[in-house]
Amino acid sequence: MGKLQLHHYLPAKRLREQLLSVAPLLPVGMVLAVRGEDRYLGGWGERAELLTTDDRSTLELPLTLEGIPIGRLVWHTPLEQTELIEQWARHLVTVCQGLMEVEHARRAVTSEALESFREIALLERASSVLNRSLRPREVGDALLGELTSRARTIRWGAVFLYNVDPGNYSLLNIFGEDAEPLFLAFADTPLFKGYVEGQITGILNDTRSHPLHTGGETLFRAILGLPLEAHNERVAILFLAADHVDAFVSADLKRTTALTSMAATALRNAQMFEAETQMFRAFISMMASAIDAKSPYTAGHCRRVPEIARMLTRAACESTDPPFQDFSFSEDDWETLEIATYLHDCGKVVTPEWVVDKPTKLSTNFDRIDMVELRILLMMAQEELAILKGQTGVAEVAQQKPFMDDLKFLKECNLGKEFISAENEARLRTLATFTWRDAKGEEQPLLTAEELTNLLIRRGTLNAQERQIIEDHVVHTINMLNSIPFPPRLRNVVEYAGGHHECMNGKGYPNRLTDTTLSVPARIVAIADIFEALTAPDRPYRLPYTLSKTLDIMFRMSKEGHIDPELFGLFLRSGIYQRYADHYLKPSQIDAVDIRPYLLTPLD
Amino acid sequence: MFKVVIVDDEVHIRALLEQTMEELEEEFEFEILTAANGGDGLAAIQREHPRLVFLDVMMPVMNGYDVCAAVRADSSLDETKVVMLTAKGQETDRQRGMSVGVNHFITKPFDPDEIVNLAREILGS
Numbered sequence: 214m215g216k217l218q219l220h221h222y223l224p225a226k227r228l229r230e231q232l233l234s235v236a237p238l239l240p241v242g243m244v245l246a247v248r249g250e251d252r253y254l255g256g257w258g259e260r261a262e263l264l265t266t267d268d269r270s271t272l273e274l275p276l277t278l279e280g281i282p283i284g285r286l287v288w289h290t291p292l293e294q295t296e297l298i299e300q301w302a303r304h305l306v307t308v309c310q311g312l313m314e315v316e317h318a319r320r321a322v323t324s325e326a327l328e329s330f331r332e333i334a335l336l337e338r339a340s341s342v343l344n345r346s347l348r349p350r351e352v353g354d355a356l357l358g359e360l361t362s363r364a365r366t367i368r369w370g371a372v373f374l375y376n377v378d379p380g381n382y383s384l385l386n387i388f389g390e391d392a393e394p395l396f397l398a399f400a401d402t403p404l405f406k407g408y409v410e411g412q413i414t415g416i417l418n419d420t421r422s423h424p425l426h427t428g429g430e431t432l433f434r435a436i437l438g439l440p441l442e443a444h445n446e447r448v449a450i451l452f453l454a455a456d457h458v459d460a461f462v463s464a465d466l467k468r469t470t471a472l473t474s475m476a477a478t479a480l481r482n483a484q485m486f487e488a489e490t491q492m493f494r495a496f497i498s499m500m501a502s503a504i505d506a507k508s509p510y511t512a513g514h515c516r517r518v519p520e521i522a523r524m525l526t527r528a529a530c531e532s533t534d535p536p537f538q539d540f541s542f543s544e545d546d547w548e549t550l551e552i553a554t555y556l557h558d559c560g561k562v563v564t565p566e567w568v569v570d571k572p573t574k575l576s577t578n579f580d581r582i583d584m585v586e587l588r589i590l591l592m593m594a595q596e597e598l599a600i601l602k603g604q605t606g607v608a609e610v611a612q613q614k615p616f617m618d619d620l621k622f623l624k625e626c627n628l629g630k631e632f633i634s635a636e637n638e639a640r641l642r643t644l645a646t647f648t649w650r651d652a653k654g655e656e657q658p659l660l661t662a663e664e665l666t667n668l669l670i671r672r673g674t675l676n677a678q679e680r681q682i683i684e685d686h687v688v689h690t691i692n693m694l695n696s697i698p699f700p701p702r703l704r705n706v707v708e709y710a711g712g713h714h715e716c717m718n719g720k721g722y723p724n725r726l727t728d729t730t731l732s733v734p735a736r737i738v739a740i741a742d743i744f745e746a747l748t749a750p751d752r753p754y755r756l757p758y759t760l761s762k763t764l765d766i767m768f769r770m771s772k773e774g775h776i777d778p779e780l781f782g783l784f785l786r787s788g789i790y791q792r793y794a795d796h797y798l799k800p801s802q803i804d805a806v807d808i809r810p811y812l813l814t815p816l817d
Numbered sequence: 818m819f820k821v822v823i824v825d826d827e828v829h830i831r832a833l834l835e836q837t838m839e840e841l842e843e844e845f846e847f848e849i850l851t852a853a854n855g856g857d858g859l860a861a862i863q864r865e866h867p868r869l870v871f872l873d874v875m876m877p878v879m880n881g882y883d884v885c886a887a888v889r890a891d892s893s894l895d896e897t898k899v900v901m902l903t904a905k906g907q908e909t910d911r912q913r914g915m916s917v918g919v920n921h922f923i924t925k926p927f928d929p930d931e932i933v934n935l936a937r938e939i940l941g942s
């Protein structure tokens with residue numbers, strides 16, 4: 214409660230009524246005034262507002278409230294101070310005192326009601342603010358914010374989190390100038406220990422006079438400290454500090470206690486939520502490692518794609534260019550993206566390894582080219598035997614060179630590095646008609662129908678069926694992720710992850726989404742996936758691409774409507790490819806790149 | 818000098834608002850007038866041309882919406898900001914209040930600090 218001021222207790226209207234009812238009866242020339250400490254409240258007579266006691270012929274009587282003088286009645290009369298006038302003045306003072314007492318009582322009740330209004334509002338706001346977030350840091354910030362925003366005496370504040378395992382405290386939130394070093398230093402003092410161990414509780418209004426104070430210099434001259442406990446378990450400890458003694462009053466303690474008990478529960482909930490989240494993240498990370506470990510050639514893919522996607526998303530958030538000026542990412546969106554990128558290939562756990570990185574056309578669990586080689590060697594041996602038995606003319610002896618040539622050709626085709634020309638196709642078909650004799654003496658084809666189909670694969674090493682198996686990994690990803698009950702804030706995980714093989718032009722898989730149905734994050738994941746795959750240093754069937762070659766391929770993909778050209782432009786302009794390359798690629802891959810020809814709008 | 822008119826049929830709300838507004842005495846010079854029903858309130862507003870009006874919803878003689886509508890129909894009262902005091906959880910009050918030109922809403926029991934901040938903003942503008 215502030216200073217008692219007369220004008221609050223003697224309403225001007227009431228005073229006027231009183232004066233009007235009696236003053237006309239006063240002798241002519243009489244002047245009187247009622248004054249508070251700093252202002253004139255009302256009076257009677259000529260220039261009453263200027264009347265002071267400096268004049269020798271002026272008298273005064275005090276007006277008191279709770280025994281404290283807070284104003285006075287001053288009067289001046291040209292006549293002698295008759296007893297009658299003095300009596301009359303005393304009467305007026307009595308009336309005023311009565312009015313003041315009534316008003317005082319009324320205000321006391323009102324103040325009490327206002328205080329409870331304030332408290333209800335505070336608790337209501339605090340409960341919504343403190344429970345708004347499930348992140349410990351935000352809960353702590355909300356607590357400090359509520360406490361410090363309305364109390365001018367508080368210069369510093371801090372929440373120390375209690376870590377059950379080592380049993381120590383770590384700084385979670387701070388408020389005030391230089392708060393971090395000040396509180397870190399404070400945490401080493403016996404006073405801190407006193408609070409933590411319960412020897413000191415609540416308000417310490419003069420830190421230097423406390424027996425635990427060891428004489429070290431501290432700016433904290435007054436402290437209010439309260440532990441945060443939920444279900445009888447310590448969660449954290451709160452400190453508020455001021456730079457002068459006697460800064461805290463019991464109302465501060467009351468308010469702070471109400472808030473800390475609420476904050477303790479909110480903080481504990483947040484901690485529990487965080488622990489669950491960490492467990493979930495560890496699980497995701499384990500999953501990513503498992504996928505990566507399936508193939509030495511894609512090692513690190515599931516860990517690097519998130520990195521690239523994160524970089525590109527950040528660039529999109531920061532970009533003020535028209536396509537991205539409205540693009541923003543919330544904390545939940547970031548978490549969604551992280552989970553989606555880590556798990557985008559999780560469907561690969563069900564894809565057979567030998568398909569994932571099928572090194573040659575005839576590979577299954579092993580490379581069947583070895584069988585073909587054996588058959589050719591057998592054919593050669595059988596041929597030779599026939600000659601020795603005289604079944605064949607001597608002229609045909611030692612026709613081994615063609616066999617060796619054929620073997621070389623087959624091995625070449627098996628690698629899948631070159632396109633199968635019409636001429637080569639014909640040669641393969643002819644070779645397939647060659648026969649050898651098995652143990653029972655029956656004729657067998659040099660190449661089975663299935664082997665021929667594989668060798669005829671025009672590009673790469675995968676046949677149509679295997680390509681389907683590979684493509685199905687996204688379907689598995691989507692199905693697996695759909696089986697996880699993600700909370701609403703993470704509801705987009707499936708969309709971000711499941712679209713990484715979709716194309717802007719609708720020619721992607723598995724859902725043939727298009728630029729109207731693909732979200733920006735899904736397009737980002739697609740670009741990250743391609744960039745990582747192209748630059749991956751180890752591939753069984755080819756040398757790693759250089760940076761310039763990679764960007765060249767991606768530029769073509771962007772022109773053909775495979776990837777989003779706007780995002781690809783941003784990828785180039787932001788220099789992400791270079792930063793990523795410097796960090797992750799082999800020096801031999803990093804060559805000079807000129808991005809200018811790739812940009813939609815040239816750099817100026 | 819600014820005028821502030823409080824129109825509420827509950828005497829304790831009038832007293833609470835009056836006392837809350839005292840916090841601004843040092844910052845602004847203003848006079849508070851009170852009215853216990855909508856009719857008296859409208860008369861006071863039309864007479865005093867206040868800068869700020871605290872207006873209850875349910876009142877005898879004339880309700881808060883009608884008072885506000887009358888205020889808004891009077892172009893000489895364009896400067897008058899109307900703060901309506903609504904009951905908690907009565908979202909429909911707000912919509913109706915908005916449609917008759919209420920400038921701000923405060924729910925009862927009000928937060929004294931919120932009143933002070935709002936009044937400071939209005940009187941200071």
Ligand SMILES: [Fe+2]
Pocket residue numbers: 557558686687713714742
């Ligand atoms: Fe994939």
Ligand SMILES: [Fe+2]
Pocket residue numbers: 514518557558713742
């Ligand atoms: Fe991938």
